[in-house]
Amino acid sequence: MVSQATRRFVPKGKLMDYITSMAIVPLLVGCMGIFGLFKLLQWVRMKAYIQDSVVVITGATSGLGKECAKVFHAAGAKLILCGRSQEKLEEFVSELSATHSRKTHRPHIVVFDLADSDTIVPAANEILQYTGYVDILINNAGISYRGTIMDTALEVDKKVMETNYFGPVALTKAILPSMIAKKQGHIVVISSIQGKISIPFRSAYAASKHATQAFFDCLRAEMQQHEIDVTVICPGYIQTNLSLNALTADGSKYGVMDKNTASGRSPAEVAQTVLTAVGKKKKEVMVADMLPCLAVFLRTLSPRLFFYIMAMRAKKERKAKDS
Ligand SMILES: NC(=O)C1=CN([C@@H]2O[C@H](COP(=O)(O)OP(=O)(O)OC[C@H]3O[C@@H](n4cnc5c(N)ncnc54)[C@H](OP(=O)(O)O)[C@@H]3O)[C@@H](O)[C@H]2O)C=CC1
Numbered sequence: 001m002v003s004q005a006t007r008r009f010v011p012k013g014k015l016m017d018y019i020t021s022m023a024i025v026p027l028l029v030g031c032m033g034i035f036g037l038f039k040l041l042q043w044v045r046m047k048a049y050i051q052d053s054v055v056v057i058t059g060a061t062s063g064l065g066k067e068c069a070k071v072f073h074a075a076g077a078k079l080i081l082c083g084r085s086q087e088k089l090e091e092f093v094s095e096l097s098a099t100h101s102r103k104t105h106r107p108h109i110v111v112f113d114l115a116d117s118d119t120i121v122p123a124a125n126e127i128l129q130y131t132g133y134v135d136i137l138i139n140n141a142g143i144s145y146r147g148t149i150m151d152t153a154l155e156v157d158k159k160v161m162e163t164n165y166f167g168p169v170a171l172t173k174a175i176l177p178s179m180i181a182k183k184q185g186h187i188v189v190i191s192s193i194q195g196k197i198s199i200p201f202r203s204a205y206a207a208s209k210h211a212t213q214a215f216f217d218c219l220r221a222e223m224q225q226h227e228i229d230v231t232v233i234c235p236g237y238i239q240t241n242l243s244l245n246a247l248t249a250d251g252s253k254y255g256v257m258d259k260n261t262a263s264g265r266s267p268a269e270v271a272q273t274v275l276t277a278v279g280k281k282k283k284e285v286m287v288a289d290m291l292p293c294l295a296v297f298l299r300t301l302s303p304r305l306f307f308y309i310m311a312m313r314a315k316k317e318r319k320a321k322d323s
């Protein structure tokens with residue numbers, strides 16, 4: 001009985017094996033084709049979204065802002081580059097224009113200081129007068145800080161907040177009415193992993209980035225009805241001048257290239273991630289290594305353990321400084 005049943009079963013199994021092996025290859029090729037087509041369509045849509053759109057970038061004189069300008073320029077955006085130094089911006093525009101191709105536009109520059117609230121509305125008006133509208137606003141400019149809370153002058157806390165929070169908020173508010181009227185627009189902000197976790201000796205910076213994260217999360221919800229997108233980018237360390245330019249407790253420049261900064265991601269790589277995130281209209285993107293990402297989860301899942309690790313970190317850094 002058993003051997004008869006087995007004999008009947010074996011050819012059926014072989015037939016199934018044959019059909020499976022014959023079907024699996026076309027099935028795989030089909031899936032890869034559909035996936036490839038999907039990716040191609042996504043890429044075409046992304047390109048069309050950026051090409052000829054008016055993109056405002058703050059902090060375009062250095063680091064991530066400069067690299068964002070390069071990738072958006074190459075993608076055919078009409079750039080408005082903002083910064084504090086007319087000279088640096090003009091030099092950069094000449095550099096960009098040297099890589100001019102048929103599809104690129106010569107950038108326009110607007111000079112203003114984000115920490116000086118009186119300059120922001122006039123700057124937004126200048127932008128709107130020049131272009132008539134803004135498609136994408138990238139709030140990138142920022143400044144970091146190093147110091148203990150007890151030693152830090154309140155003026156320094158305020159300067160960091162003005163630059164990283166109130167400045168971008170004021171600029172966004174000044175540009176938004178034109179986006180709402182057009183029922184179209186995209187606000188991008190470069191926050192930080194420190195918008196999600198606070199590490200010792202970064203109080204002013206982490207506070208400004210937490211405030212940024214909160215404001216732009218609220219904005220996303222409020223702007224949905226107007227079809228305006230909001231993308232928050234949360235990078236880990238990037239190889240830029242951020243630590244060199246950071247303010248210290250007395251307001252002077254830190255002037256040190258930190259090891260973490262020097263070994264961070266390349267700004268060109270992060271800029272490419274920003275371009276893709278904008279093109280895909282992502283709501284939030286973390287661009288960081290595993291440890292900072294794990295730290296963000298630990299802060300939520302086990303705050304007690306996270307606070308303990310941070311206290312140990314503060315103790316270690318204090319000891320290293322004292323010795
Ligand atoms: N580098 C890093 O490890 C990380 C950076 N980030 C964020 O990325 C963004 C860009 O910084 P990054 O490129 O790294 O640093 P950089 O110091 O290289 O660049 C900062 C830019 O912001 C501009 N800026 C500073 N203060 C003002 C101000 N008051 N008004 C107008 N512009 C100002 C600077 O202009 P100027 O040339 O005139 O000084 C410069 O263009 C920041 O928001 C930062 O917080 C987030 C996570 C990690």
Ligand SMILES: CCCCCCCCCCCCCCCC(=O)OCC(=O)COP(=O)(O)O
Binds near residue numbers: 192237242246261
């Ligand atoms: C389940 C195990 C989890 C283990 C978690 C251990 C926690 C380790 C702490 C890691 C801290 C990461 C800090 C990352 C900070 C960062 O990426 O900041 C980006 C910046 O904005 C840099 O600015 P800065 O001026 O500070 O250079």
